[in-house]
Amino acid sequence: MPPLPGLDNVQTFLALAQELNFRRTADRLHLDQSALSRRIQKLEQTLGFRLLDRTTREVSLTEAGQRFYEDNSQLMRAYGESIRSARRIAEGKAGILRIAYMAFAATELMPSAIARFRRAHPHVDVRLQYIRTQGQKIALANGEIDAGYMIGPFDHRDYQSIQLSSETLYVVTPRNHPLLLRPTITPADLSDQDIILGDMREWEEYRWRLNDMFSGEGIALRVALEASNTLALLGLVAAGLGVTIYPESLIGFLGRNVEVRPIMHPAFRSSTILVWRRANRAPQLQGFVQIARQRVSGSPSGA
Amino acid sequence: MPPLPGLDNVQTFLALAQELNFRRTADRLHLDQSALSRRIQKLEQTLGFRLLDRTTREVSLTEAGQRFYEDNSQLMRAYGESIRSARRIAEGKAGILRIAYMAFAATELMPSAIARFRRAHPHVDVRLQYIRTQGQKIALANGEIDAGYMIGPFDHRDYQSIQLSSETLYVVTPRNHPLLLRPTITPADLSDQDIILGDMREWEEYRWRLNDMFSGEGIALRVALEASNTLALLGLVAAGLGVTIYPESLIGFLGRNVEVRPIMHPAFRSSTILVWRRANRAPQLQGFVQIARQRVSGSPSGA
DNA sequence: GGGGTTGATGCATCATGCGCATCAATAAAG
DNA sequence: CTTTATTGATGCGCATGATGCATCAACCCC
Numbered sequence: 308m309p310p311l312p313g314l315d316n317v318q319t320f321l322a323l324a325q326e327l328n329f330r331r332t333a334d335r336l337h338l339d340q341s342a343l344s345r346r347i348q349k350l351e352q353t354l355g356f357r358l359l360d361r362t363t364r365e366v367s368l369t370e371a372g373q374r375f376y377e378d379n380s381q382l383m384r385a386y387g388e389s390i391r392s393a394r395r396i397a398e399g400k401a402g403i404l405r406i407a408y409m410a411f412a413a414t415e416l417m418p419s420a421i422a423r424f425r426r427a428h429p430h431v432d433v434r435l436q437y438i439r440t441q442g443q444k445i446a447l448a449n450g451e452i453d454a455g456y457m458i459g460p461f462d463h464r465d466y467q468s469i470q471l472s473s474e475t476l477y478v479v480t481p482r483n484h485p486l487l488l489r490p491t492i493t494p495a496d497l498s499d500q501d502i503i504l505g506d507m508r509e510w511e512e513y514r515w516r517l518n519d520m521f522s523g524e525g526i527a528l529r530v531a532l533e534a535s536n537t538l539a540l541l542g543l544v545a546a547g548l549g550v551t552i553y554p555e556s557l558i559g560f561l562g563r564n565v566e567v568r569p570i571m572h573p574a575f576r577s578s579t580i581l582v583w584r585r586a587n588r589a590p591q592l593q594g595f596v597q598i599a600r601q602r603v604s605g606s607p608s609g610a
Numbered sequence: 611m612p613p614l615p616g617l618d619n620v621q622t623f624l625a626l627a628q629e630l631n632f633r634r635t636a637d638r639l640h641l642d643q644s645a646l647s648r649r650i651q652k653l654e655q656t657l658g659f660r661l662l663d664r665t666t667r668e669v670s671l672t673e674a675g676q677r678f679y680e681d682n683s684q685l686m687r688a689y690g691e692s693i694r695s696a697r698r699i700a701e702g703k704a705g706i707l708r709i710a711y712m713a714f715a716a717t718e719l720m721p722s723a724i725a726r727f728r729r730a731h732p733h734v735d736v737r738l739q740y741i742r743t744q745g746q747k748i749a750l751a752n753g754e755i756d757a758g759y760m761i762g763p764f765d766h767r768d769y770q771s772i773q774l775s776s777e778t779l780y781v782v783t784p785r786n787h788p789l790l791l792r793p794t795i796t797p798a799d800l801s802d803q804d805i806i807l808g809d810m811r812e813w814e815e816y817r818w819r820l821n822d823m824f825s826g827e828g829i830a831l832r833v834a835l836e837a838s839n840t841l842a843l844l845g846l847v848a849a850g851l852g853v854t855i856y857p858e859s860l861i862g863f864l865g866r867n868v869e870v871r872p873i874m875h876p877a878f879r880s881s882t883i884l885v886w887r888r889a890n891r892a893p894q895l896q897g898f899v900q901i902a903r904q905r906v907s908g909s910p911s912g913a
Numbered sequence: 914g915g916g917g918t919t920g921a922t923g924c925a926t927c928a929t930g931c932g933c934a935t936c937a938a939t940a941a942a943g
Numbered sequence: 944c945t946t947t948a949t950t951g952a953t954g955c956g957c958a959t960g961a962t963g964c965a966t967c968a969a970c971c972c973c
Contacts, residue, residue: 311690315618329920339963344920346961354693356700360891363919363969370892371700378692382685387614389681390657397659397674588663589673632951642932647952649930666938666950 312353317379319346320358324376327366399590400430405452406595407438409512410537411554412456412579416471420599427598431591440512447584453592458512459580468582469600474555476520476575477567481547484566491571494524501531501549503540513577517552520575541565615656620682622649623661627679630669698733702893707734708755709898710741712815713840714857715759715882719774723902730901734894743815750887756895761815762883771885772903777858779823779878780870784850787869794874797827804834804852806843816880820855823878844868 319336323343326332333343351357358372368376395401404424408417417435425433438446443455447466461468478497480486486496504514521528531549534540544551545564554577558567581599583592622639626646629635636646654660661675671679699705707727711720720738728736741749746758750769764771781800783789789799807817824831834852837843847854848867857880861870884902886895 311621311686311693313693314621314689317689318614318617330918340920341922341964342962344922348921349961354697356697358696360889361920363921364971365889366920367889369700370705371696374699375692375696378695379689382688382692383614385688386617386620386682386685389678389685390614390616392681393661393674393678394657394659396677397672402673586663586668586670633949641930643950644933644952645931651952652930664951666952667940669951 313350316346316350318383319343320350321376321380321383323347323359323366324368324372327368329361329366395430397590399428399594402589402591403432403434404589404591404595405434405436405454407436407443407446407452407455407457409437409439409443409455409457411458411474411513411556411577412471413437414556414559416556416579416599417456420595423601424595424598428591428594431594439509443582447582450584453587453589454581454583454595456579456581458516459578459582461580461582465585466582467585468580469596470578470580471599472556473576473578475569476552476554476577477558477569478550479541479544479553479561479565479567480550481545482564482566484547484550486550487566487568492568494521494526494570494572494575497521497528497550497552497570498526500529502528503532503534503543503549503551504530505537505540506533516577523574524572616653619649619653621686622646623653624679624683624686626650626662626669627671627675630671632664632669700893702731702734702897705734705892705894706737707892707894707898708737708739708757710739710746710749710755710758710760712740712742712746712758712760714761714777714816714859714880715774716740717859717862719859719882719902720759723898726904727898727901731894731897734897742812746885750885753887756890756892757884757886757898759882759884761819762881762885764883764885768888769885770888771883772899773881773883774902775859776879776881779855779857779873779880780861781853781873782844782847782856782864782868782870783853784848785867785869787850787853789853790869790871795871797824797829797873797875797878800824800831800853800855800873801829803832805831806835806837806846806852806854807833808840808843809836819880823875826877827875 322336323329323332326335329343329347330340333340336343347359351359354375356371357369358375360367360369392401406417406421421433421435424431436446436452438452438455440455440457443452443457444461446452447455456471459468459470478486478492486492486500489496504510504517507514518528532543534543540551541561541564543549545562552570553561553567555569556579561567581596583596625639626632626635629638632646632650633643636643639646650662654662657678659674660672661678663670663672709720709724724736724738727734739749739755741755741758743758743760746755746760747764749755750758759774762771762773781789781795789795789803792799807813807820810817821831835846837846843854844864844867846852855873856864856870858872859882864870884899886899
């Protein structure tokens with residue numbers, strides 16, 4: 308684009324076109340009358356035609372000046388609006404925020420933060436998507452989401468994260484199950500149990516981590532059944548076909564047909580993290596991270 | 611209107627937003643990379659928010675910068691168009707030209723100049739109006755026309771004029787009229803003739819001037835009849851009800867039912883002038899005046 | 914004819930923007 | 944891990960451009 312001439316003094320011209328008096332206009336613009344005169348001369352010179360006819364007693368717009376005034380009054384208003392529009396986005400007061408979550412964040416962490424964020428930033432369009440952890444990593448890499456609640460930890464130089472929770476894992480059994488007779492349940496108690504888990508499409512990351520935890524104790528999990536959604540899974544457990552393992556955050560949502568007991572072992576915990584790309588500096592994302600972080604700082608998980 | 615910030619460097623930003631590399635953009639703009647860096651910093655400072663995120667290896671638009679880029683690309687195109695539009699008007703290649711004429715200019719002076727003007731300025735909208743001389747003076751004063759062909763002279767400090775013709779007056783008689791027997795006709799020969807003239811509504815100025823001419827010779831015109839249009843007037847003359855007086859420019863248009871003879875007296879002439887307001891400096895008017903003037907200079911009226 | 918106001922211009926001063934040199938940061942290659 | 948090349952940012956000195964002041968000629972009014 309070749310440089311457009313005279314843009315710097317258009318506003319000066321518009322002010323003069325309204326007033327049609329150099330001294331009064333110079334006063335309004337807080338500069339000397341001679342400086343105004345020169346600005347207008349410079350503008351006319353760069354444009355190559357006259358905008359005003361003037362004697363020492365009379366200033367009037369030429370026809371070209373009238374047209375230029377009308378066109379550029381509109382343009383300056385549009386320019387002001389373009390600044391305001393961009394500023395709204397810059398201040399996080401507009402734009403889109405795309406958040407993904409997996410099941411463990413769905414009951415409290417994500418809804419709580421989203422609610423507080425929307426109260427603080429009503430103009431931001433918040434878009435939520437349920438995506439399991441591995442899918443979130445792909446979506447982040449592809450720029451399809453701004454941040455995601457996933458199972459942690461996740462260390463990568465391209466991503467930043469904050470840990471939002473670290474939860475005890477619970478075994479979920481049918482009512483009157485023999486495991487319930489024990490005062491405490493250890494991982495070893497589960498070595499001879501039929502285990503029902505979500506299938507790999509839904510629970511990929513969580514299953515890898517469960518395998519890691521049990522392998523660390525020399526235990527091979529005996530996965531007897533897989534289910535593709537939570538209701539089906541709990542139904543299988545309630546029917547006595549096996550037990551499953553859930554983090555604390557979901558325990559309150561499992562209904563009355565099952566019993567739960569914590570697994571007593573320091574390593575058997577699940578942590579939920581919020582992850583985003585280091586390069587993503589969108590102000591609405593920064594605002595969200597700040598709000599999500601506050602919940603963590605304000606309520607110690609042991610309380 | 612409060613001053614809008616940052617307008618001076620918008621074009622610089624647009625160039626950088628396309629390239630997303632400071633050094634390559636600086637090369638395109640023919641300035642040093644450091645100068646470009648400072649321009650962008652200045653723009654962001656005056657706007658109060660960031661348009662670009664950048665490290666030493668990567669430059670990208672912020673969301674606000676993206677919005678600002680989209681809005682201002684349109685605005686800069688519109689600004690360029692506003693310059694071209696105003697320039698067309700400034701160069702007389704657009705706009706309106708309003709010309710009035712009275713009968714004596716209708717046959718040659720006005721049509722000839724209009725034809726040449728339109729060839730030179732095809733984009734100017736030429737508007738013609740038949741208005742008698744006094745009406746033209748009112749229309750000029752009211753800014754309703756740009757220039758007018760009228761009977762001259764006309765001296766006034768608010769108006770400029772050029773004389774386009776000075777024509778002999780002719781007496782128009784019925785065929786076989788006794789005046790035709792004379793070798794020459796003087797104003798005195800008309801003192802006992804029935805005179806037929808256009809009514810005052812149509813011929814006001816011309817009639818004042820005829821009265822002035824005959825009064826200068828001590829002759830009172832005997833206006834026997836008035837007609838409100840040319841055909842009716844000529845019909846009355848052809849029917850033998852009197853004679854009339856016309857300037858040379860109309861003689862070729864009078865038909866074969868009448869005879870014409872020049873009035874032999876140096877003061878019995880009619881001049882046609884083009885008049886415009888001194889304050890009207892519209893370029894298309896100046897162009898027209900120049901073209902109307904050329905005919906006068908290029909062709910001596912005796913040729 | 915005198916007074917007041919206007920837009921334009923000469924001049925000296927000051928502020929701004931520029932190019933050059935250099936820096937730290939970063940990515941790629943060996 | 945080190946070296947090289949390239950990038951955007953910064954310090955500095957200089958030249959240029961914009962400004963205010965003083966003054967002018969033009970013009971209108973009394």
